[in-house]
Amino acid sequence: MTDRRKFLKTAALGGAALSLGINATAADADDEKNKKKKRIPLEPFKGGLVLSTWDAGISANQAAWNTLTAGGKALDMAEKGVNDTEADFRNLSVGLGGLPDREGHTTLDACIMDSNGMAGSVMFLEHIKHPASVARRVMEKTPHVQLVGEGAYRFAISEGFPHDDFVSEEAQNAWKKWLKESKYQPIINIENHDTIGLLAMDNNGDIAGACTTSGLAYKIRGRVGDSPIIGAGLYVDNEIGAATSTGLGEAVVRTCGSFLVVELMRQGATPQQACEEAVIRIQKRHRNFQDFQVGFLAVNKAGEIGAYAVQPGFTYALYKNGENKLFKSGSLIPSK
Ligand code: ASP
Numbered sequence: 001m002t003d004r005r006k007f008l009k010t011a012a013l014g015g016a017a018l019s020l021g022i023n024a025t026a027a028d029a030d031d032e033k034n035k036k037k038k039r040i041p042l043e044p045f046k047g048g049l050v051l052s053t054w055d056a057g058i059s060a061n062q063a064a065w066n067t068l069t070a071g072g073k074a075l076d077m078a079e080k081g082v083n084d085t086e087a088d089f090r091n092l093s094v095g096l097g098g099l100p101d102r103e104g105h106t107t108l109d110a111c112i113m114d115s116n117g118m119a120g121s122v123m124f125l126e127h128i129k130h131p132a133s134v135a136r137r138v139m140e141k142t143p144h145v146q147l148v149g150e151g152a153y154r155f156a157i158s159e160g161f162p163h164d165d166f167v168s169e170e171a172q173n174a175w176k177k178w179l180k181e182s183k184y185q186p187i188i189n190i191e192n193h194d195t196i197g198l199l200a201m202d203n204n205g206d207i208a209g210a211c212t213t214s215g216l217a218y219k220i221r222g223r224v225g226d227s228p229i230i231g232a233g234l235y236v237d238n239e240i241g242a243a244t245s246t247g248l249g250e251a252v253v254r255t256c257g258s259f260l261v262v263e264l265m266r267q268g269a270t271p272q273q274a275c276e277e278a279v280i281r282i283q284k285r286h287r288n289f290q291d292f293q294v295g296f297l298a299v300n301k302a303g304e305i306g307a308y309a310v311q312p313g314f315t316y317a318l319y320k321n322g323e324n325k326l327f328k329s330g331s332l333i334p335s336k
Contacts, residue, residue: 041239041240041301042300042301042302043301043302044204044205044206044301044302044303045201045205045301045302045303046203046204046205047203047303047320047321048065048068048201048202048203048319048320049199049200049201049299049303049305049318049319049320050064050065050068050077050081050198050199050200050201050317050318050319050320050324051198051199051200051297051299051305051316051317051318051319052064052081052082052196052197052198052199052244052297052316052317053194053195053196053197053198053244053246053295053297053314053315053316053317054194054195054196054246054314054315054316054317055315055317055326056085056088056091056094056194056196057196057198057315057316057317057326058317058324058325058326059084059085059088060081060082060084060085060196060198060317061081061198061317061318061319061324062084062319062324063080063081063083063084064077064078064080064081064084064198064200064319065077065319065324066080067080067081068200068202068203072202073115073202073204073206073208074114074115074200074201074202074204074206074207074208075112075114075115075136075200075208077200077202077208078112078113078132078198078199078200078208078209078210079112079132079133079136079210081196081198081200081210082094082110082132082196082198082210082211082212083130083132083133085196085212086129086130086131086132086196086212087129087130089166089168090170092168092170092171092174092194092214092217093194093195093213093214093217094194094195094196094212094213094214095108095129095130095131095212095214096108096127096128096129096164096166096167096168096214097166097168097170097171097214098168098171098213098214098215098217099171099174099175099214099217099218100171100172100175100214100217100218101215101218101219101220101221101223102182102218102219102220102221103221104172104175105126105221106126106167106168106171106214107124107125107126107214107215107221108122108124108125108126108128108131108212108213108214108215109121109122109123109124109125109131109212109213109214109215109224109225109227109228110122110125110131110132110134110135110210110211110212110213110227110228111132111135111210111211111212111227111228111229111230111233111234112132112135112136112139112208112209112210112211112234113208113209113210113230113234113235113236113242114139114208114236115206115207115208115236115238116238117236117237117238118139118140119139119145119230120135120136120137120138120139120140120142120144120145120146121135121138121145121146121147121228121229121230122134122135122138122146122147122148122152122156122228123146123147123148123149123152123224123228124148124149124152124222124224125148125149125152125153125156126153127153127163127164127165128153128156128161128163128164129161129162129164129166130161131212132210132211132212133161134147134152134155134156134159134161135210135212135228137155137156137159138152138155141159142155145230146228148224149222174217175217175218178217178218182218194213194246195211195212195213195227195233195245195246195247196210196211196212196213197209197210197211197227197233197234197244197245197246197297198210198211198244199236199242199243199244199297199298199299201299201303205301205303206238207236207238207241207242207299207301208236208242209234209235209236209242209244210234211227211228211233211234211244211245212227213225213227213233213246215227215249216248216249224249225248225249225250225252225253226245226249226250226252226253226257226258227245227246227249229249229253231256231258231259232245232249232252232253232256232257232258232259233245233249233252233257233258234258235258235259235261235262236262237262237266238301239301240262240265240266240300240301241262241265241271241298241299241300241301242258242262242298242299243257243258243259243261243262243265243271243274243275243278243296243297243298243299244258244296244297244298245257245258245294245295245296245297246293246294246295246314247292247293247294247295247309247310247314248292248293248294251282251285251286251289251292251294252282252294254282254285254286255278255281255282255285257278257281257282257294257296258296260274260277260278260281261274261275261277261278261296261298261306262274262298264277264278265298265300270300270304270306271298271299271300271304271305271306272298272304272305272306272307272308273306274296274298274306275296275297275298275306275307275308276306276308276330276332278296278308279294279296279308279309279310279331279332280332282294282310283310283332289310289332290333292310292311293309293310293311293313293314294309294310295307295308295309295310295314295316295329296308296309297316303320305318305320307327307329307330308329308330308331308332309329309330309331309332310331310332310333311331311332311333312328312331312333312334312335312336313328313331313335314328314329314331315327315328315329316329
């Protein structure tokens with residue numbers, strides 16, 4: 001905690017000096033030297049690692065790990081890992097089984113980012129089982145980063161992804177129940193919203209990530225959250241580390257959450273310090289932060305990880321050193 005405070009103070013002072021254009025003092029020069037030292041990339045962790053959001057992360061991590069042992073690279077691990085969750089139609093917050101928008105349609109958002117800084121994303125995509133794989137094709141086969149709606153769907157079909165008419169009875173029933181009151185309110189940690197964000201490191205120490213969701217339940221048709229937005233729901237910088245988020249996407253988009261976490265790590269923060277600072281930033285910008293959940297996960301080049309959330313109850317799965325385990329993240333609002 002003391003360390004975190006020290007870091008936050010340093011970060012705040014650095015920021016003030018920059019924005020006011022104050023001349024560098026000796027202390028500033030020292031700080032500069034320190035920052036440069038800290039920017040030297042950390043020794044990469046080469047043992048392989050998978051870190052992902054929520055309980056479904058355990059199964060996703062396993063799929064990613066199997067991909068690694070079959071010779072896959074970080075990008076393959078990230079894609080195959082989240083494909084596992086997308087294919088589980090019982091999941092009410094990821095893939096075609098996800099809770100629908102207000103008009104009863106399930107719409108999907110996903111993005112992917114490679115170790116070389118390339119990225120792809122799809123938003124407001126319907127009838128496609130694996131949006132994260134379509135995002136990968138956007139990255140690899142087009143000059144673009146983002147495709148949305150009908151265009152994303154047509155691209156997916158042209159790439160050979162099958163049209164899928166699956167409709168989850170459970171999700172439809174929940175929506176019909178919701179229609180009776182039509183009350184729009186994020187519910188903390190329950191299956192109103194969740195996402196799988198997965199960060200993967202391969203045996204070279206290279207990092208990639210993917211994030212995929214059906215978004216906020218009962219959203220206005222066309223709404224897109226943080227999950228498919230590079231820098232919000234996911235960010236990978238292979239020199240520094242990676243971050244992903246889950247929870248109320250609007251709050252993460254407003255603060256460029258995942259990019260913020262990675263940049264804080266670049267300035268010397270540990271993954272844990274960076275996740276905590278990003279949550280504090282959300283707290284500062286949102287008077288109603290007590291009413292919603294946001295959680296961040298981060299990994300740095302050395303394979304150290306961080307996790308922090310606004311509310312208690314955020315879980316994450318870590319596959320490292322031969323073990324795949326579920327953990328409870330710390331939170332700004334303490335558990336009762
Ligand atoms: N972040 C997702 C969104 O806002 C939902 C979630 O993770 O709960 O669409």
